[in-house]
Amino acid sequence: IAFFQKDTIMISEWVSYMMFYLLATVFCAVLTYCMYVHHVHQKYDHIPGPPRDSFLLGHIPTFSRGAKSDNLVQDLFLQWAEKYGPVYRLNSFHYVVIKVHCPEATKTILMSPKYTKDPFVYKRLFNLFGKRFLGNGLVTAMDHDDWYRQRRIMDPAFSSTYLRSLMGTFNEMSERLMDHLEEIADTKTPVIMHDLVNCVTLDVICKAAFGVDLNLFKQTDSPFQKAVEQCLKGMVFYLRDPFFRLFPKNWKTVQQTKDATELLRKTGNKWIQKRKTAIENGEDVPKDILTQILKTAGMWDSNTETLKNHELMLDNFVTFFIAGQETTANQLSFAIMELGRHPEIYKRAKAEVDEILGTKINIPYEDLGKFTYLSQVLKETLRLYPTAPGTSRWLHEDMVINGLKIPGSCAFSSYVSQRLGKFFKDPLKFDPERFDVNAPKPYYCYYPFALGPRTCLGQVFSQMEAKVVLAKLLQRFEFSLVPGQSFDIKDTGTLRPKSGVICNIKHCS
Ligand code: HEM
Numbered sequence: 001i002a003f004f005q006k007d008t009i010m011i012s013e014w015v016s017y018m019m020f021y022l023l024a025t026v027f028c029a030v031l032t033y034c035m036y037v038h039h040v041h042q043k044y045d046h047i048p049g050p051p052r053d054s055f056l057l058g059h060i061p062t063f064s065r066g067a068k069s070d071n072l073v074q075d076l077f078l079q080w081a082e083k084y085g086p087v088y089r090l091n092s093f094h095y096v097v098i099k100v101h102c103p104e105a106t107k108t109i110l111m112s113p114k115y116t117k118d119p120f121v122y123k124r125l126f127n128l129f130g131k132r133f134l135g136n137g138l139v140t141a142m143d144h145d146d147w148y149r150q151r152r153i154m155d156p157a158f159s160s161t162y163l164r165s166l167m168g169t170f171n172e173m174s175e176r177l178m179d180h181l182e183e184i185a186d187t188k189t190p191v192i193m194h195d196l197v198n199c200v201t202l203d204v205i206c207k208a209a210f211g212v213d214l215n216l217f218k219q220t221d222s223p224f225q226k227a228v229e230q231c232l233k234g235m236v237f238y239l240r241d242p243f244f245r246l247f248p249k250n251w252k253t254v255q256q257t258k259d260a261t262e263l264l265r266k267t268g269n270k271w272i273q274k275r276k277t278a279i280e281n282g283e284d285v286p287k288d289i290l291t292q293i294l295k296t297a298g299m300w301d302s303n304t305e306t307l308k309n310h311e312l313m314l315d316n317f318v319t320f321f322i323a324g325q326e327t328t329a330n331q332l333s334f335a336i337m338e339l340g341r342h343p344e345i346y347k348r349a350k351a352e353v354d355e356i357l358g359t360k361i362n363i364p365y366e367d368l369g370k371f372t373y374l375s376q377v378l379k380e381t382l383r384l385y386p387t388a389p390g391t392s393r394w395l396h397e398d399m400v401i402n403g404l405k406i407p408g409s410c411a412f413s414s415y416v417s418q419r420l421g422k423f424f425k426d427p428l429k430f431d432p433e434r435f436d437v438n439a440p441k442p443y444y445c446y447y448p449f450a451l452g453p454r455t456c457l458g459q460v461f462s463q464m465e466a467k468v469v470l471a472k473l474l475q476r477f478e479f480s481l482v483p484g485q486s487f488d489i490k491d492t493g494t495l496r497p498k499s500g501v502i503c504n505i506k507h508c509s
Contacts, residue, residue, distance in 0.1 A: 044096045049089035058091025064241040074415040087402045101417045103444035105401040111452040118392040118409045131261040135315030157289045170468040173203040176217045185505045192500040194333040201329040209289035230260035232493025268317030328462040330387040330496040337501045338430045340481035353474040376432035382448035387494045389415040391450045417445045479503040
């Protein structure tokens, strides 16, 4: 018994020592980490910025409150830019991001291939809550050479010759919207324009990029719109609130986001296989985005069947599905909203469309360049409502911006820059005249499609599409906003009108 008691005492002593060392190790680790965070604060605190919510969390609580509430986090960034100037700092744990709204610095950094995308943001988008999402696709590729090879492979699907050949698709898909509006015009049934233009842009991207006709005006229960929306919504929580997935109340959203991501990747897999079979059978396939995506598979080695190559194809499939649809739909919805709010701008845009189109049903490519005022309306729409509101870069070497030494991660918000009074007079006024050919060009303070080598690949595609939809709408129908709706902006990963833009539709008198 004595031997047994001695043994028990020894074990409990040993456990106490272990506990002590464990606690001491944890304490030392926390202390070391806190000292590191303190060191980071010292390194960056010469840069002005709003007070931190807490030493460790920095500004995270403000962001997660913003993500949950209806307040637009971009408006907070704008207020801070007005208060703290063109360069200010935001903290989360040991990570610091520098918000920059200086035209010279914007030019130097965004126009140079030297500065890669910020890994803190873009590496995280590799996965969404553990499910592979944008991976190493075009938007998120970090390594310059990997990105450059992909971009060169994708270029032919955005050449002017190829884009010109897409006019048929832009016209056809917009006609479906016109047919739909034809049925409800003059019935005094209000329509949510955002939902309708969303169907057009999704139909367009699926047909133009992947050769698949969804025909969403006929097929009302398509899961794709919801999936894209869910991924974008999940992305906001995932990026802004690192603790989001820890709380049981959020698990449903987490699961829905994972399911949506899975649906997009599975669809990609199916459509890619179908295209491969068509090529193997010697069928004539379009030189569209999907054909180019198949070519990215040979980037690293000639064996196109490796898992790495296959996953990259899926990354780019999801990338185009996400990047190529909501952004344009939101731009169209905001444009319709602003036209509805400004009868004189509406009248001028309609007069231009009537003069150029007359009673033409199909809009030819040659006419797109003639829509001068309509282009100004679309540009001004993206000034006030940049639907993809920013980008960020990693500065691998110190740089002096606005007299301040800046190391590390820089974020550029087009929303903030395009709403600052020092760059745009009376910034909240919707005024397409700002983009008149004779008006001074904005100097590195207007960048709704980003700038430099990582500028949007689909810029021309999206604006051709937007012009066709808007011109047809103005030509055929009169739309007016249903009174009492909100003109606020909602951040669901991209910026969109909160109300959905509810309109009454009439035939043109
Ligand atoms: C109004 C519509 C659009 C807006 C406002 C917009 C905006 C942007 C912005 C701001 C970026 C940079 C993102 C970043 O740095 O994180 C970007 C990148 C990109 N966008 Fe768009 N976009 C639009 C439409 C489209 C369309 C229709 C497509 C495809 C058909 C597309 C494909 C891409 C791609 C592939 C990239 C990555 C480019 C690269 O890094 O090489 N976008 N877009």
